[in-house]
Amino acid sequence: MGYPVGLQCIRCGAEYEIGPLYKGCPACLDQGLPTNLKVVIDGNAVKATFNPKALQDRPDSMWRYAEFLPVPLESAVSLGEGLTPLLHVPRLGKRLGLSRLYVKNETVNPSWSFKDRLASSAVSFAPSLGARVITGSSSGNAGAATAAYSARAGMPCVMFTTQQFPLAMKVQMGVYGTKLIAVPTIYDRWKLVEAGVDLFGWFPITVFVYPLVGSNTYGIEGYKTIGYEMVDQLGYVPDKVVMPVGAGDAFFGAWKGFQEYRDFGYTDRVPTMLAGEVFGPLENALAKDLDHVEETRRAPTVAISVGLNTSTYQALSVLRDSGGIARSASDESMISMQQLLASDEGIYAEASSVLSLAVIPHMIEAGAIDPDETVVAFLTSTGLKDPELTAEYMQQIPLIEPEVEDLTRALREIYQFDVAESVLAEA
Numbered sequence: 001m002g003y004p005v006g007l008q009c010i011r012c013g014a015e016y017e018i019g020p021l022y023k024g025c026p027a028c029l030d031q032g033l034p035t036n037l038k039v040v041i042d043g044n045a046v047k048a049t050f051n052p053k054a055l056q057d058r059p060d061s062m063w064r065y066a067e068f069l070p071v072p073l074e075s076a077v078s079l080g081e082g083l084t085p086l087l088h089v090p091r092l093g094k095r096l097g098l099s100r101l102y103v104k105n106e107t108v109n110p111s112w113s114f115k116d117r118l119a120s121s122a123v124s125f126a127p128s129l130g131a132r133v134i135t136g137s138s139s140g141n142a143g144a145a146t147a148a149y150s151a152r153a154g155m156p157c158v159m160f161t162t163q164q165f166p167l168a169m170k171v172q173m174g175v176y177g178t179k180l181i182a183v184p185t186i187y188d189r190w191k192l193v194e195a196g197v198d199l200f201g202w203f204p205i206t207v208f209v210y211p212l213v214g215s216n217t218y219g220i221e222g223y224k225t226i227g228y229e230m231v232d233q234l235g236y237v238p239d240k241v242v243m244p245v246g247a248g249d250a251f252f253g254a255w256k257g258f259q260e261y262r263d264f265g266y267t268d269r270v271p272t273m274l275a276g277e278v279f280g281p282l283e284n285a286l287a288k289d290l291d292h293v294e295e296t297r298r299a300p301t302v303a304i305s306v307g308l309n310t311s312t313y314q315a316l317s318v319l320r321d322s323g324g325i326a327r328s329a330s331d332e333s334m335i336s337m338q339q340l341l342a343s344d345e346g347i348y349a350e351a352s353s354v355l356s357l358a359v360i361p362h363m364i365e366a367g368a369i370d371p372d373e374t375v376v377a378f379l380t381s382t383g384l385k386d387p388e389l390t391a392e393y394m395q396q397i398p399l400i401e402p403e404v405e406d407l408t409r410a411l412r413e414i415y416q417f418d419v420a421e422s423v424l425a426e427a
């Protein structure tokens with residue numbers, strides 16, 4: 001059994017027993033430096049049964065890595081999450097000047113985002129602590145994933161939101177039978193999650209401590225599988241991994257996965273982790289050599305899933321430990337990248353998702369990516385979570401009479417496409 005043997009603070013190193021420490025390290029919290037804990041697992045126990053060369057008889061989901069996760073396979077609450085495609089994207093790579101650009105396509109998860117890894121791992125573990133109700137706050141992917149996995153587990157879920165978020169997200173969270181409650185601000189959401197945890201013993205999946213520490217430690221364990229999968233699907237360790245980063249839960253989880261694979265002897269190296277962000281809090285913290293993350297200015301953004309003007313110690317620690325950097329991209333470049341990824345490669349991802357691709361030119365400029373390196377960009381969620389946004393930037397569909405002349409004219413004038421190009425060449 002490789003299951004959790006303890007908790008450890010990622011800042012001060014203090015060790016704790018497995019338990020309901022949802023607010024991070026108590027010692028660091030007392031000093032006003034809220035910091036997440038990480039789960040400690042027993043490497044010898046993992047090595048006793050896990051062999052990455054013998055995965056063919058294991059589930060087609062992230063639970064093929066059960067030895068690394070908080071519960072054994074038979075206790076997993078699963079909808080088939082993870083083991084998402086790792087795709088070479090040559091056309092887009094050529095545009096960006098990279099010959100080995102890959103994307104990890106998380107849009108095909110059961111609730112259509114990477115948060116399914118967090119929710120599956122956390123909801124699976126919740127009964128181990130005696131929890132009977134799942135809670136969280138979200139206006140998007142985390143809420144949908146938490147709602148879906150609570151339903152799958154047959155556990156009640158109370159989810160706090162605000163009122164301003166895309167219709168598709170509202171519908172998705174509601175349809176899974178979650179008790180959705182709206183409050184005026186995001187801080188109000190966190191206050192009520194904390195009340196649920198402290199007063200009623202609810203099990204929180206998402207961020208609720210401010211300054212932010214990150215999401216549920218046992219859920220973040222699920223994100224480790226991103227790292228294992230990238231290595232096993234490529235057949236080697238990528239040079240650079242670029243992810244959209246808000247609180248940095250998946251960023252930290254994937255990094256922990258890469259480290260465990262190396263530390264347990266399955267690989268001999270780790271990648272450099274690069275962060276795409278919207279308002280630059282991590283870039284600011286690195287530039288000023290801070291040991292915490294300051295708030296930066298904020299404005300409305302299309303990247304609603306990572307539109308934070310702050311981040312976490314866990315995210316900062318990944319950049320420091322892996323030698324990575326953080327860069328920002330504009331709303332315009334995300335919208336344009338969303339359309340390029342779809343039209344070049346056939347993948348429609350959320351605007352926040354393509355932040356991992358939109359920052360690549362800035363990473364190259366900063367010397368953090370070389371053109372011949374293997375780069376994996378992480379795509380978090382499907383564009384169908386917020387199609388109104390994409391629709392704003394698309395042209396209207398031309399309505400024509402059903403005549404060939406009208407068709408050829410419309411193709412030429414609207415789409416700059418000459419029908420002569422489609423005539424078959426002589427054999």
Ligand SMILES: [Zn+2]
Nearest residue numbers: 009012025028
């Ligand atoms: Zn600590």
